[in-house]
Amino acid sequence: MYLAxxxxxxxxxxxxxxxxxxxxVQTIYAIITxxxxxxxxxxxxxxxxxxxxxxxxxxxxxxSLLLGLLFILIFNLMAATSQKLGVSVASVATKMxxxxxxxxxxxxxxxxxxxxxxxxxxxxxxxxxFTSLKENKIKAxxxxxxLPVLVFLGSGIIDTSIKYFQDAHMPEEEYALFSAxxxxxxGIFGLFFIGYKSTQQRLxxxxxxxxxxxxxxxxxxxxxxxxxxALQHPTWNSAxxxxxNNVAIVMFSTLLGILxxxxxxxxxxxxxxxxxIFSIILVAFGPEIMTYL
Numbered sequence: 282m283y284l285a286x287x288x289x290x291x292x293x294x295x296x297x298x299x300x301x302x303x304x305x306v307q308t309i310y311a312i313i314t315x316x317x318x319x320x321x322x323x324x325x326x327x328x329x330x331x332x333x334x335x336x337x338x339x340x341x342x343x344x345s346l347l348l349g350l351l352f353i354l355i356f357n358l359m360a361a362t363s364q365k366l367g368v369s370v371a372s373v374a375t376k377m378x379x380x381x382x383x384x385x386x387x388x389x390x391x392x393x394x395x396x397x398x399x400x401x402x403x404x405x406x407x408x409x410x411f412t413s414l415k416e417n418k419i420k421a422x423x424x425x426x427x428l429p430v431l432v433f434l435g436s437g438i439i440d441t442s443i444k445y446f447q448d449a450h451m452p453e454e455e456y457a458l459f460s461a462x463x464x465x466x467x468g469i470f471g472l473f474f475i476g477y478k479s480t481q482q483r484l485x486x487x488x489x490x491x492x493x494x495x496x497x498x499x500x501x502x503x504x505x506x507x508x509x510x511a512l513q514h515p516t517w518n519s520a521x522x523x524x525x526n527n528v529a530i531v532m533f534s535t536l537l538g539i540l541x542x543x544x545x546x547x548x549x550x551x552x553x554x555x556x557x558i559f560s561i562i563l564v565a566f567g568p569e570i571m572t573y574l
Contacts, residue, residue, distance in 0.1 A: 289533070290500040291500070307490050311491075313468055313494070315497035316465070319464035319498040323506070326502075339458075348466065348467075349463050353467050358431050374432040375432055376409045376436075378435075390448075392518040398521065402520065457506060461502075464502065524561075525565055
């Protein structure tokens with residue numbers, strides 16, 4: 282249930298981004314607003330009394346600040362990748378980064394994968410590629426092709442860090458506070474960015490950006506919160522959780538694009554969705570299937 286909720290809220294993020302273009306919302310300002318909204322949601326969701334002076338004493342505090350900085354950096358790299366090379370390239374780079382936390386789980390936590398789970402992970406990567414594939418050929422400067430590599434590495438480091446802090450540095454009751462602190466950190470770094478931009482051009486308050494940030498902040502918070510809860514699953518390892526999470530987001534957001542925005546898919550895209558479903562079955566039920574073979 283937690284994993285399904287994380288997938289749902291993560292997919293809604295892509296829907297909100299799609300609506301930004303329709304209603305002419307300035308993405309970067311809405312993103313920064315969204316971080317503060319997500320922080321507020323986290324603080325409201327936290328059930329224990331909050332002492333601001335105690336938060337820096339938490340073992341995960343400095344890591345949450347670095348994660349906030351990574352959130353802002355990777356967002357800008359994703360935006361640059363989308364503009365230079367296309368949205369599909371940015372999507373593939375982001376979701377294929379699941380290989381980094383998967384490998385981290387295998388080598389750091391000594392997680393054991395069955396043959397069917399390994400096959401499912403390989404098929405998951407192919408599914409992400411085919412689902413995001415577009416017919417248009419990409420033309421860009423040579424240096425631009427380094428952008429998806431940076432997005433791949435950064436997204437993988439974020440997922441791996443979330444797993445590490447969830448496992449080693451926080452009890453379950455602090456998930457909401459940790460998530461709120463990460464988003465607050467991202468928002469503060471975003472304010473520095475706005476401050477820099479204001480030296481180049483005068484900034485005006487745009488209520489559409491604020492509303493866009495609110496609409497993004499709520500699902501953004503719960504996508505992280507429920508991912509942390511899903512990583513607690515007693516039988517699934519982190520490799521299974523990250524693989525199913527990332528592939529299902531690509532598949533579900535693609536289907537939402539068809540239903541809500543009348544997007545058209547090529548045969549390769551449909552093949553990718555089929556691979557995604559098959560890979561999820563292998564990763565989720567691989568150990569059980571192996572017992573019957």
